[in-house]
Amino acid sequence: MPQARAALGRPPARGRSPPNRIRVGDLRSGVQVRGCSAGPGAKLRCWRGRGRLFRVPRALAETVALLLLGVTLAFAVIRPRGLPEAVMAVPAALGVVAFGILPLRAALDELASLGPTIGFLAAVLLLGELCEREGLFAAAGQRMASASKGRPVALLGLVFGVGAAVTAVLSLDATVVLLTPVVFACAVRLRLRPKPQVYACTHLANSASLLLPVSNLTNLLAFRASGLTFARFATTMALPWLAAIGVEWLVLRRFFTSDLVGRGEVVAEPEPGGAPRYAIVVLALTLLGFGLASLVHVDPAVVAALGALALAVPALGGRRVRPADLGRAVGLPFLAFVAALGVVVRAVSQAGLGPLVDRLLPAGTSLWSLLAVAVVAAVLANLTNNLPAILLLLPAAAAGGPPTVLASLVGVNIGPNLTYVGSLATLLWRRVLRERHAEPAVAEFLRLGALTVPAALLATTVALWIMLRALP
DSSP, X not given: OHHHHHHTTOOOOOOSSOSSOOOGGGTTTTOOOOOOEEOSSSEEEEEEXXXXXXXXXXXXXXXXXXXXXXXXXXXXXXXXXXXXXXXXXXXXXXXXXXXXXXXXXXXXXXXXXXXXHHHHXXXXXXXXXXXXXXXXXXXXXXXXXXXXXXXXXXXXXXXXXXXXXXXXXHOHHHIIIIIHHHHHHHHHHTTOOOHHHHHHHHHHHHHTTOSSGGGOHHHHHHHHHHOOOHHHHHHHHXXXXXXXXXXXXXXXXXXXXXXXXXXXXXXXXXXXXXXXXXXXXXXXXXXHHHHHHHHTTOOHHHHHHHHHHHHHHHHHHTTSSOHHHHHHHHTHHHHHHHHHXXXXXXXXXXXXXXXXXXXXXXXXXXXXXXXXXXXXXHHHHHHHOHHHHHXXXXXXXXXXXXXXHHXXXXXXXXXXXXXXXXXXXXXXXXXXXXXXXXXXXXXXXXXXXXXXXXXXXXXXXXXXXHHHHHOO
16 A cells, blocks of 8 residues: 555655666665766766775676685685684775775764664573573473374474574574574483474474574664564564474474384473573563664664573573683674674675666566565575675665565575575574584575475465555
8 A cells, every 4th residue: 555655655666777876885775875887987986085085806806706706605615724704804804995995984884873782682692692591492302202192293392482583583593503402402302303303493493483583693783774664574584484484394394204203202391490480581571672672773783782691690690601602692793794794785785786786676666676686685695604794785775665675685695595505594503503514405404495495476465465454
């Protein structure tokens, strides 16, 4: 309905290639700023910085920027000798500035715009680690083991419920890093084949991360670009989230039919009071705080930090954690990787890829337009990884309004289930299983992705289209 589209802030139809690009930091306000644009000649017109005009040959700038992005992503996927992703990403970011591909002022502007998102990510990572230290995941594993009564299908259903909740509230990283080992140990303890359950963890880490802005780093970026409130974002994405989970259940249940047979051991019910109630209460209050914070214009990072602080203080006082443990949980190298990657992607966009992405994304909020946006986003996520994909898509998607931003999010969150390189979380999941000598075959992973991703993209985008028209 026209009222629904107006409420979501749909702007007028955009042109094919606007001369001024939109910076990620200005997406929420909808302000167009002077960035870089490809002119008709062989040069690239870039920022004016302190009275100086940088002129870089377009072909060379685009080639070098793409090369640096490719090397950065390849290093993040392989991680030779276990080195942090930032070891390559930071020099690459410095390189795009040193080579004149991206002016220093533009690089600093990108870092400033990503600052609140990175701070939020640090708080959420710390929150997840402290929940694990409080025994939340171990308690969930114990409950799943006893409630399943040794039945593999029942255990898979419980994993779906817990995995979807953990992903939505604590982010997909908590699901792959903290929940997957618990699920694997739970299946082994029950003498069941763990493959269906652990595959559910990685697929839900991506597909079930649509619900809340805190569920995925891509969500955080899209949330800030959309201009929606926390509650509006969650309400709009609730039905798409359920649709994605439903498709995953139907396909995994069918795909692993031969592994979901027989009956394992029965585990006794856990003793009453075993669940970490304090951690659960803190999580519930933090989630409530996210919704209230957007109404009073308080950054969600503040709420996440308060939740992490509420768990950290008693944990430090009880000597269950050390300050060094908290420092490792924040993941400073990973945060540096995210910041540096943002700079490199900004350079790639300004060197010529940005206008191309803008032309690929259709305007409008029809079902076919949203499907096209989701498909483009999914393909780009599997070519470049979902994080640089959303960074490349957001300037053009934000020009199309919240519907286009949310459709892009559907693509970059569901699409990575197709290949290993689509999401860093999937690579972490594979590493967790490799450490337990249970790494799945690549062919099997690809076959399952080929079945789930197209169906989930279609069902989720249709659900998004329905919500956009149903909400006032």
